[in-house]
Amino acid sequence: MITDITAAREAALSEIDAARTPDEIATLSSRLTGKKGALAQLKTRLGSLDSIDEKKAAGAAINEALAAVAEALDARRAELGAEALARRVESERLDLTEFVGKPTRGHAHLVTQALERLEDVFIGLGFQIAEGPEVETDWHNFEALNMGAGHPARGEFDTLFVDHVTPDGKVGTTLLRTHTSPVQIRTMIDQEPPIYIVAPGRVFRRDTPDATHMPVFHQIEGLVIDRDISMADLAGTIEAFTKAFFGPGFTSRLRPSYFPFTEPSAEFDIQRPDGGWIELGGCGMVHPNVLRAGGLDPEAWSGFAFGFGIDRMAKERHGVEDIRDMYTNDIRFLEQFS
Numbered sequence: 001m002i003t004d005i006t007a008a009r010e011a012a013l014s015e016i017d018a019a020r021t022p023d024e025i026a027t028l029s030s031r032l033t034g035k036k037g038a039l040a041q042l043k044t045r046l047g048s049l050d051s052i053d054e055k056k057a058a059g060a061a062i063n064e065a066l067a068a069v070a071e072a073l074d075a076r077r078a079e080l081g082a083e084a085l086a087r088r089v090e091s092e093r094l095d096l097t098e099f100v101g102k103p104t105r106g107h108a109h110l111v112t113q114a115l116e117r118l119e120d121v122f123i124g125l126g127f128q129i130a131e132g133p134e135v136e137t138d139w140h141n142f143e144a145l146n147m148g149a150g151h152p153a154r155g156e157f158d159t160l161f162v163d164h165v166t167p168d169g170k171v172g173t174t175l176l177r178t179h180t181s182p183v184q185i186r187t188m189i190d191q192e193p194p195i196y197i198v199a200p201g202r203v204f205r206r207d208t209p210d211a212t213h214m215p216v217f218h219q220i221e222g223l224v225i226d227r228d229i230s231m232a233d234l235a236g237t238i239e240a241f242t243k244a245f246f247g248p249g250f251t252s253r254l255r256p257s258y259f260p261f262t263e264p265s266a267e268f269d270i271q272r273p274d275g276g277w278i279e280l281g282g283c284g285m286v287h288p289n290v291l292r293a294g295g296l297d298p299e300a301w302s303g304f305a306f307g308f309g310i311d312r313m314a315k316e317r318h319g320v321e322d323i324r325d326m327y328t329n330d331i332r333f334l335e336q337f338s
């Protein structure tokens, strides 16, 4: 009997050793350790043994053999699993450090270059980049920003409006966004504070093109929402941005102003190393009504926001005299800015 047990055990172990896939292990496992397995079948012969001692010895040998088979199955399963994983890791290897190199022909547009540099600087200051639709609802573009129907400030933000029927049968208005602020509104609604984002993108206003205006232009807006954010945090962020983007020789100042979506509001200017001032954009502490529209309790959270035009910055930086030149796609003009 003991010889048969040893033989069954050895046969089982060599089969496990020969298994090549996790599937084979699964099949072997049910066959070798199941009721119909050779070792289980040997158990049915225990009753025919003569003495108690013989039964005890054979029973113990069968149990030991079953334990050894279970252990060998586990070990081989783990071994094959690790091999399969190693193969998969090797075949799906992705070298994220690979440097593809700059394109050998052409270059990004002036405004794209400015936008990408701005994103880099704000990421360096701990901001995340947020994006949203260019076609917006009246609510996200105006209402939520404390500019209800008939608000005089809407006059500055005329754009293309299209009436449409909403799924529930009401007439709604969609429009081409006049600023990227609706992206910030959407972020406040979708994400829990703290929020540290910048929203760069294309915006639209009813304007006749001239040397300093285009009806389609680009803007970057920043939004910070956290506990106990003050005007000092705003001024410090504007100053840190000014130095990081324009250089250590530049500084910034805030001048009192008015926007419906911030209170208090300010214009911010930067000072060149030669002493001259350049108007850059607007900023302020987020108005409590705007926080409420974003689903936030103004008693619990406070924040600041700022915004400025990207096209104007690209124009200043490269000494372009007429902003329209940046959009006529004359290759002789564009080629100068690689």
Ligand code: 2NL
Residues within 6 Å of the ligand: 181, 182, 184, 185, 219, 221, 223, 259, 261, 262, 281, 282, 283, 284, 285, 286, 287, 290, 305, 306, 307, 308, 309
């Ligand atoms: C400008 C002025 C500004 C903002 C934009 C903002 C956004 C939210 C709440 C409050 Cl969600 N404010 N944005 C605030 C102040 C000024 O832009 O002259 N842009 C070209």
